[in-house]
Amino acid sequence: MRKATCVLAALVLAGACVLAADTALGRVGRTADDAVESASRWTVRYTAQGRLRVVPTAGGGALLFTTEGRRPGWSMLRWDGSSWKSAELPTQFDKVSRLEVGGSPSGETIWAVGPAWADGGSPIVLHWDRTQWKQESLNVVRTGLTAVRTDPASGLWIAANPSSGAPYVLNLRDGSWTRSTLPGAGPADRIIDIAPAPGTTRLWARTEHQRGDKITSLVYELR
Incomplete structure (x- = not known):
């Protein structure tokens, strides 16, 4: 009985890890079409009229x-x-x-x-x-x-x-x-x-x- 319980717990834990990983991937976007906009790190360093x-x-x-x-x-x-x-x-x-x-x-x-x-x-x-x-x-x-x-x-x-x-x-x-x-x-x-x-x-x-x-x-x- 204890062995079966341990096996069941291991399966539940593995499923939770897969779900967590799947959820994490979903947050950053699986494709470019649903990509999540990251926090802006752009900074204008220079502005010029010439080449x-x-x-x-x-x-x-x-x-x-x-x-x-x-x-x-x-x-x-x-x-x-x-x-x-x-x-x-x-x-x-x-x-x-x-x-x-x-x-x-x-x-x-x-x-x-x-x-x-x-x-x-x-x-x-x-x-x-x-x-x-x-x-x-x-x-x-x-x-x-x-x-x-x-x-x-x-x-x-x-x-x-x-x-x-x-x-x-x-x-x-x-x-x-x-x-x-x-x-x-x-x-x-x-x-x-x-x-x-x-x-x-x-x-x-x-x-x-x-x-x-x-x-x-x-x-x-x-x-």
């Missing part, structure tokens, strides 16, 4: 690049956990009106490239190593740089669109540059975005080709 680029940094901080108040040119602000502090930028930032800013996942290094269009002047590549900005030697002219991405395994990737000839990507790995030109592409094709395959040396690239009002997009994989 913005936000790059996360190690330790939960951020760097903010903005064109507000300076045209052409960028300003950089650093979030110290309570307020934004102005940070000095090299004069090269004032020579172009647009920059593509990319950072490593940890935020410990930042690469900035520009301008985006071939007629915007000689392109530049700037590197921030957490202590100072340095300009990398690129030795290309009349070429727009439209995207920059990094990956620990494959290094630095830059999308380049020259005024004549086919677009290509530049890869900086282990101190050496390599260049990969898109096959069958021409000046009318532009590399719009690139995405390294995490942890590999492969790269995905998206291009656009405009003819009249029609825009054709292609997706390439570089292996």
